[in-house]
Amino acid sequence: MKNENRGWALAGHLSFIFYTMIVLIPFVLLISASFTDQQAIYAEGFKFWPSKFSMEAYNYIFAADSGIMRAYGISIFVTVIGTAASVMIAALLAYPLSRKEMPYRNLLMFLIFFTMLFGGGMVPSYMVWTQLFDVKNTIWAYIVPGFLMNGFNVMLMRTFFANTIPKELIESGEMDGAGEFKIFAKIIMPLSMPILATVGLMQCLMYWNDWQNGKIYITDPDLFSVQNLLNRIMEDIQFIKTNMPMNTGDALASMPSDSVRMAIAVIGVLPILLAYPFFQKYFVKGIMIGAVKG
Amino acid sequence: MGQAIPATSSVEPKKKKSKINFKRTWPLFVMVAPGLLYLLINNYIPMFGIFIAFKDINFAKGIFQSDWVGFKNFEFLFTTSDAYIITRNTILYNLVFLVLGTVLALLCAILLNEIKSKFAMKFYQAVIAMPNLISWVIISYLVFAFLGAETGYVNNTIFPWLGVDDWIMWYMEPKYWPYILTTVHFWKSVGFSSIVYFASIVGIDHSYYEAARLDGATRWQQITKITIPIMMPVIIMLTLLGVGRMFYSDFGLFYQATNNSGALFNTTATIDTYVFNGLLGLGDIGMSTAAGVYQSIVGFILVILFNYLVRIYDRDQALF
Numbered sequence: 001m002k003n004e005n006r007g008w009a010l011a012g013h014l015s016f017i018f019y020t021m022i023v024l025i026p027f028v029l030l031i032s033a034s035f036t037d038q039q040a041i042y043a044e045g046f047k048f049w050p051s052k053f054s055m056e057a058y059n060y061i062f063a064a065d066s067g068i069m070r071a072y073g074i075s076i077f078v079t080v081i082g083t084a085a086s087v088m089i090a091a092l093l094a095y096p097l098s099r100k101e102m103p104y105r106n107l108l109m110f111l112i113f114f115t116m117l118f119g120g121g122m123v124p125s126y127m128v129w130t131q132l133f134d135v136k137n138t139i140w141a142y143i144v145p146g147f148l149m150n151g152f153n154v155m156l157m158r159t160f161f162a163n164t165i166p167k168e169l170i171e172s173g174e175m176d177g178a179g180e181f182k183i184f185a186k187i188i189m190p191l192s193m194p195i196l197a198t199v200g201l202m203q204c205l206m207y208w209n210d211w212q213n214g215k216i217y218i219t220d221p222d223l224f225s226v227q228n229l230l231n232r233i234m235e236d237i238q239f240i241k242t243n244m245p246m247n248t249g250d251a252l253a254s255m256p257s258d259s260v261r262m263a264i265a266v267i268g269v270l271p272i273l274l275a276y277p278f279f280q281k282y283f284v285k286g287i288m289i290g291a292v293k294g
Numbered sequence: 295m296g297q298a299i300p301a302t303s304s305v306e307p308k309k310k311k312s313k314i315n316f317k318r319t320w321p322l323f324v325m326v327a328p329g330l331l332y333l334l335i336n337n338y339i340p341m342f343g344i345f346i347a348f349k350d351i352n353f354a355k356g357i358f359q360s361d362w363v364g365f366k367n368f369e370f371l372f373t374t375s376d377a378y379i380i381t382r383n384t385i386l387y388n389l390v391f392l393v394l395g396t397v398l399a400l401l402c403a404i405l406l407n408e409i410k411s412k413f414a415m416k417f418y419q420a421v422i423a424m425p426n427l428i429s430w431v432i433i434s435y436l437v438f439a440f441l442g443a444e445t446g447y448v449n450n451t452i453f454p455w456l457g458v459d460d461w462i463m464w465y466m467e468p469k470y471w472p473y474i475l476t477t478v479h480f481w482k483s484v485g486f487s488s489i490v491y492f493a494s495i496v497g498i499d500h501s502y503y504e505a506a507r508l509d510g511a512t513r514w515q516q517i518t519k520i521t522i523p524i525m526m527p528v529i530i531m532l533t534l535l536g537v538g539r540m541f542y543s544d545f546g547l548f549y550q551a552t553n554n555s556g557a558l559f560n561t562t563a564t565i566d567t568y569v570f571n572g573l574l575g576l577g578d579i580g581m582s583t584a585a586g587v588y589q590s591i592v593g594f595i596l597v598i599l600f601n602y603l604v605r606i607y608d609r610d611q612a613l614f
Contacts, residue, residue: 005408008513012408016418019402022481023421026436029447033439045450046439093329096322103319108326115337118594121586122569123579124343127357128335149332180321209429211550216573227431234434234553258445265435272427280420283427284489 034263041258057263075225082143082207087200094157116151141217160195226268347587367584384564392536398484403491422485430546468561538600541593565589
């Protein structure tokens with residue numbers, strides 16, 4: 001019996017070591033490509049251990065005029081402001097719905113829930129955000145359309161508020177003469193850190209990783225986020241290759257070199273990889289909550 | 295509760311049963327206002343925007359001035375092969391992802407449960423869930439590093455190893471993509487979805503296993519006779535919910551991992567990429583809008599239908 005368990009554990013370890021390698025290998029290739037000399041890439045393609053290393057790609061990126069730092073700044077701004085705003089709005093909507101005193105709460109809950117089942121789709125949304133609100137080529141295009149609030153987060157928060165915050169606390173706050181806003185800010189928020197962190201994390205990842213809004217609403221390269229910059233570079237290369245096969249060399253020469261592209265991708269993914277060990281716990285917790293209803 | 299205002303003596307006969315005390319609850323209404331306003335603009339107004347599908351959209355004239363064409367857009371969509379291809383792709387990919395994905399995630403969770411070292415278990419769990427945090431744009435670069443025609447690892451290193459002299463223009467060859475996309479999808483998602491199953495395995499009462507061990511059950515028997523039967527409700531529920539989402543595809547996968555290469559349309563276009571390309575002016579906007587409405591409506595019916603099945607199966611697990 002003991003041996004049998006050990007056998008299973010061994011099989012488990014072997015499987016997961018293999019799996020871990022499969023997960024990590026593409027990143028290794030990406031990183032090593034970003035450190036490869038351009039001539040070596042032409043000669044032998046991307047390699048896990050390049051024949052000639054070079055820091056040139058990173059020198060190019062960190063040179064002031066490359067525009068990449070600007071894209072980075074935009075991504076950070078969008079992520080920070082978007083996350084803060086969306087957590088705030090969702091919490092403000094969710095909290096009253098967790099209170100029995102809230103009039104029409106079932107109707108409101110249904111209205112929120114219905115948006116999780118049915119939507120007009122991409123084209124009508126685009127029409128609303130461009131025709132009624134002129135978000136095209138503004139930084140708000142990254143933050144507001146589609147992402148600012150979703151019914152799922154509101155439901156998650158409402159359940160948390162209703163189940164974990166004792167009614168007595170709210171009542172004692174009222175007794176002390178605190179208004180609803182004060183109760184919300186001084187009692188509810190400090191007690192809700194776990195759910196705020198979980199929802200905040202999900203929003204944060206969504207904003208940092210988003211490329212769709214940028215693709216739909218942003219055409220001005222000065223406003224590109226990291227994801228959109230990367231997307232544009234990849235598209236330009238595909239475009240040149242498919243449309244001008246004769247003089248690819250000339251046109252490609254004006255593009256960032258292969259190693260630079262890979263280096264931008266490395267820089268785009270780096271913050272997430274570095275922060276992951278710290279938020280991993282909340283991330284896993286978020287999945288569990290999400291799985292219950294979702 | 296304080297039903298304030300004893301309004302009986304006033305001249306105006308107020309609604310007697312009105313339990314709503316706005317004097318006390320107005321701050322709560324102020325709180326919900328921004329969120330509701332956003333839902334109105336972002337979710338409800340676009341629902342009415344479905345009428346666009348019945349118009350011949352002409353941006354020069356503006357949407358409201360564009361001519362009504364009735365069901366013409368739908369007719370065009372369904373007389374071309376596009377509707378068939380995108381529906382087939384969306385559903386077939388989803389089916390494979392759902393069936394194979396459940397098996398892989400379950401297998402992963404069961405194996406993870408065999409790892410007794412807490413540290414190793416946490417480490418594996420963290421690493422295998424990690425790809426799910428990576429944006430599709432970055433993943434498109436990872437795929438490109440392997441499959442790029444001139445510089446990719448497969449053409450330059452793996453093929454010479456295998457003694458293949460040929461190059462494959464991966465982004466031009468539709469026939470390989472069902473396998474490539476399936477691989478990429480699982481690379482990104484299996485670890486992540488296994489966490490849910492793992493959580494419910496950990497929750498299983500240990501006394502079942504002890505009793506089985508006393509009766510001389512092997513580990514394999516314990517897994518097939520205890521773990522999997524106990525997990526069945528979770529598996530069935532997640533599967534039904536997944537089937538309900540059958541009409542929606544993982545958009546980033548089909549758009550980014552393929553570099554939106556037109557040559558791959560036959561095997562990689564889904565309803566979502568079709569609508570998106572129409573919106574970006576790379577396809578027919580009328581047909582795309584029609585495809586969007588088609589997706590919204592059939593998708594909605596499927597969600598309702600399968601939620602109903604979940605409800606029959608286990609009332610508590612249903613969405614509504």
